[in-house]
Amino acid sequence: MDQEHEKPQRLKDFNGFQVTEKSCKEGGANPNWKFLHCLPRKEHEVDDEVFRGPRSLVFPEAENRKWIIMAMFE
Template sequence: MLVTYPRLGHKLRVGTPSNPKYHAPSAVWDKIKEVNCEKGIFWTDDPREAVHGADVVVTDTWISMGQEHEKSQRLKEFNGFQVTKKLCKEGGANPNWKFLHCLSRKEHEVDDEVFHGPRSLVFPEAENRKWTIMAMFDQIFGHWKLR
């Protein structure tokens, strides 16, 4: 997202805790600068600023595999970042904003009202990911023969 979306003309507002370990690695920033996209990215540690003007609000897993030992610290640092209708309203997301998540989802990342509500495109996103993976396999391994 950090490299691709700005190249397509989209502006990104990224919200993470202020701890630098949650920021993009230097190799990613080098690539962003190489393709001249840094002006399309706004980075903040305020979740309300992050959703301001958003058409789409995306969150990711806060605790990935291998980070279980950091769970309590991560939950503390991400406090206030849970995606809710209230957050998006207070932050000034666009009135018809939509929600995406790569799955699997935990309730501390997004509340049930957003995740299961009409703004959520999580399951169409997951289905599209399936077709994208199949297309990549087809290109890598050859053509599929359907029965």
């Protein structure tokens, strides 16, 4: 939305704020925490271990969204 020129500064400002297993553990997250994310994913937001791991509900949720949209068209 015409903010592309801000990207380098934003990446610098948010360096170290990526969602990782380590950051959640150190931050005191519930041991049974789950991860949701609206797609598309950006690699600097969340690491692969979390995004594709057993805690992630990203893809089941995306499939649910697909069926909801199809039902709305029906």
